[in-house]
Amino acid sequence: MEQTKTVGRGSGKRERLVEGAQGAFYEQGVERTTLADVASRADVPLGNVYYYFKTKDQLVEAALEAHADAMREMLRSAERHRTPRARLKAMVRAFGEQRDVVAQRGCPVGTLCSEVDKRDDELVAGARAALMVPIDWAEREFREAGRPDARDLAVGLFAAYQGIALIANTLRDPSLITRETRRLERWIDSLT
Amino acid sequence: MEQTKTVGRGSGKRERLVEGAQGAFYEQGVERTTLADVASRADVPLGNVYYYFKTKDQLVEAALEAHADAMREMLRSAERHRTPRARLKAMVRAFGEQRDVVAQRGCPVGTLCSEVDKRDDELVAGARAALMVPIDWAEREFREAGRPDARDLAVGLFAAYQGIALIANTLRDPSLITRETRRLERWIDSLT
Amino acid sequence: MEQTKTVGRGSGKRERLVEGAQGAFYEQGVERTTLADVASRADVPLGNVYYYFKTKDQLVEAALEAHADAMREMLRSAERHRTPRARLKAMVRAFGEQRDVVAQRGCPVGTLCSEVDKRDDELVAGARAALMVPIDWAEREFREAGRPDARDLAVGLFAAYQGIALIANTLRDPSLITRETRRLERWIDSLT
Amino acid sequence: MEQTKTVGRGSGKRERLVEGAQGAFYEQGVERTTLADVASRADVPLGNVYYYFKTKDQLVEAALEAHADAMREMLRSAERHRTPRARLKAMVRAFGEQRDVVAQRGCPVGTLCSEVDKRDDELVAGARAALMVPIDWAEREFREAGRPDARDLAVGLFAAYQGIALIANTLRDPSLITRETRRLERWIDSLT
DNA sequence: CATGAATGAGCATTCATTCAT
DNA sequence: TATGAATGAATGCTCATTCAT
Numbered sequence: 001m002e003q004t005k006t007v008g009r010g011s012g013k014r015e016r017l018v019e020g021a022q023g024a025f026y027e028q029g030v031e032r033t034t035l036a037d038v039a040s041r042a043d044v045p046l047g048n049v050y051y052y053f054k055t056k057d058q059l060v061e062a063a064l065e066a067h068a069d070a071m072r073e074m075l076r077s078a079e080r081h082r083t084p085r086a087r088l089k090a091m092v093r094a095f096g097e098q099r100d101v102v103a104q105r106g107c108p109v110g111t112l113c114s115e116v117d118k119r120d121d122e123l124v125a126g127a128r129a130a131l132m133v134p135i136d137w138a139e140r141e142f143r144e145a146g147r148p149d150a151r152d153l154a155v156g157l158f159a160a161y162q163g164i165a166l167i168a169n170t171l172r173d174p175s176l177i178t179r180e181t182r183r184l185e186r187w188i189d190s191l192t
Numbered sequence: 193m194e195q196t197k198t199v200g201r202g203s204g205k206r207e208r209l210v211e212g213a214q215g216a217f218y219e220q221g222v223e224r225t226t227l228a229d230v231a232s233r234a235d236v237p238l239g240n241v242y243y244y245f246k247t248k249d250q251l252v253e254a255a256l257e258a259h260a261d262a263m264r265e266m267l268r269s270a271e272r273h274r275t276p277r278a279r280l281k282a283m284v285r286a287f288g289e290q291r292d293v294v295a296q297r298g299c300p301v302g303t304l305c306s307e308v309d310k311r312d313d314e315l316v317a318g319a320r321a322a323l324m325v326p327i328d329w330a331e332r333e334f335r336e337a338g339r340p341d342a343r344d345l346a347v348g349l350f351a352a353y354q355g356i357a358l359i360a361n362t363l364r365d366p367s368l369i370t371r372e373t374r375r376l377e378r379w380i381d382s383l384t
Numbered sequence: 385m386e387q388t389k390t391v392g393r394g395s396g397k398r399e400r401l402v403e404g405a406q407g408a409f410y411e412q413g414v415e416r417t418t419l420a421d422v423a424s425r426a427d428v429p430l431g432n433v434y435y436y437f438k439t440k441d442q443l444v445e446a447a448l449e450a451h452a453d454a455m456r457e458m459l460r461s462a463e464r465h466r467t468p469r470a471r472l473k474a475m476v477r478a479f480g481e482q483r484d485v486v487a488q489r490g491c492p493v494g495t496l497c498s499e500v501d502k503r504d505d506e507l508v509a510g511a512r513a514a515l516m517v518p519i520d521w522a523e524r525e526f527r528e529a530g531r532p533d534a535r536d537l538a539v540g541l542f543a544a545y546q547g548i549a550l551i552a553n554t555l556r557d558p559s560l561i562t563r564e565t566r567r568l569e570r571w572i573d574s575l576t
Numbered sequence: 577m578e579q580t581k582t583v584g585r586g587s588g589k590r591e592r593l594v595e596g597a598q599g600a601f602y603e604q605g606v607e608r609t610t611l612a613d614v615a616s617r618a619d620v621p622l623g624n625v626y627y628y629f630k631t632k633d634q635l636v637e638a639a640l641e642a643h644a645d646a647m648r649e650m651l652r653s654a655e656r657h658r659t660p661r662a663r664l665k666a667m668v669r670a671f672g673e674q675r676d677v678v679a680q681r682g683c684p685v686g687t688l689c690s691e692v693d694k695r696d697d698e699l700v701a702g703a704r705a706a707l708m709v710p711i712d713w714a715e716r717e718f719r720e721a722g723r724p725d726a727r728d729l730a731v732g733l734f735a736a737y738q739g740i741a742l743i744a745n746t747l748r749d750p751s752l753i754t755r756e757t758r759r760l761e762r763w764i765d766s767l768t
Numbered sequence: 769c770a771t772g773a774a775t776g777a778g779c780a781t782t783c784a785t786t787c788a789t
Numbered sequence: 790t791a792t793g794a795a796t797g798a799a800t801g802c803t804c805a806t807t808c809a810t
Contacts, residue, residue, distance in 0.1 A: 163355030547739030
């Protein structure tokens, strides 16, 4: 939890760098983002970035972790619903709410996974971890809903979302996300 | 038929360059692929690449078109089946057959679309075109199968594939593709 | 005269190439003009340029000669005046008539001389020849007007024009040329 | 005074780069000068040039400014004379002293203006600024000498110099400069 | 901890010239 | 003569990473 043990009492530079990296990677892609971009977004002098992250890849890892954290946060908020089905639909609805930015730039996690795969095998571990957050969560919910094929359903559900995010992004059409998430909600309702 | 109208009557350099680009982009990503990589894969002197493609982006466009062509080819072969349902399942099966390479590197088209989106808006048109090939095809089939929501089904079907490709790739697990494509086949069968 | 003895019976390619070179060099400068530019302006296939000009520098030489020819032509037309003074003023007036294009791009000969000086010492001979055309002509006229310092006057007159061309070009102000040429005409009138 | 506010407190690299650029541009022309040439003249690693100047054009701008500064310096020294006429003649004499290098390579400012005009419209602003330094100065002097047509005289005087520089350079004849500057001095004396 | 500066390997692109046919 | 294609040496520019202070 205290990943900032070694560093300053709260200058917040590390946090700003991670946020800057997330934003830059999302908007321009990892490869086209320079450390100078991140430093400037975080308002941290370029030379100082090195103190917090030895390499650009460490920044990618941190961004991935931050995305995983954000996903956990979102899922936590879905947990206020009573039934597994309601919780699953809440997750789907949360995905749907991002439709505009996702149609413009893709899913932040999905695009990062895709790019990271071509970048460095070690980074893929972080991507995997981020991806597993919603899958594991959904699996638990499906299981609680009594589905023995919970894992497949969870994977399929998240795949449907990642796929529509990619297509809606390429086609620049947010309505595709709306329709698909509605379909997914109906599908969840229809599960026996 | 004579696809090399503009250049060379059969040296095949253009074709080799496009193939080299497809391969390199797929394996290393566009950004990490140098023109020298492509030239060397195609066994064409670096300076000569320029004669065929004015910019790297034109090579990306050509690779996208080649992917679209390959997809059309595959769909054509699925058309030997009698019923729309059989044809749709043939497409899904064809996707499934790629599971190993897709788990290793992702869907060639999907990863290219994802990368292109961060690269240049003009390239997105080519990505869109490539993406529409299977969607349009599947829509026609669903329609012939009597489904009024053919478009949504087509988009959903291809999204499911793109999503599972991304997840299987990140998780390096080809079995996910197998399971998902089976599920999709069953789903096609279950359509009324 | 028959500089095209060795070449075609009148296909006019050589002429078109020289004109294309003159135009391209004037508009973009020698260094920024590619042989492909010249070929395309002349509507001659690139590979064919080589048949007429072994090197780019030979095109520069030919352009310089063509400028000298044009200058001679202009001076010939000034010779219809009766007195040396009238002829000199006719030359100055002819210069003045180019004010707009000169303010936009400089004197075609002057800019070429300037560029050629940094390019290749051998080319300077051609530049010198082009420059001497109006100077020699003016010297003869000044001499006929009875001036013993005819040479200096001729050089000074042409220098004044070249200088104002450079300044008007950099300042993008054609009116400077108008004022200076008027001043020069008055000065010619004032000579005893 | 502390001209290196932005970068380095005294390494002098920026200064060396500008000087290197001035020299290289003067001797070889902008187009034929590579950044590597400038870097090597300044004894600065190539990659480091970018830290000081984002583009080659910025180096051109800096060179132009440095020329303007040098011109101002020269004019300042001409100001020790008592009368406007003496000051103007001092300027002309200073020009004349450069005759040998000017006959060999042209006027540093004039040739740069000429080249810049074909290079980039934005650079022309810097060229204009450099050109205006002596013109504005001479105008003030002519005005102080009581000439109502001070501006025209100033432009004409500088044009005469630029023109003779171009001609002397193309003809490789420094004596032309000597004669012309003498003539200009006499002309200044003759002004009522 | 902070930071301006430095570094060098690399990349897309350009183009005069050449050549096979 | 004509010409599409080929070639290779450059060139401007980029950037992750390092380091001295």
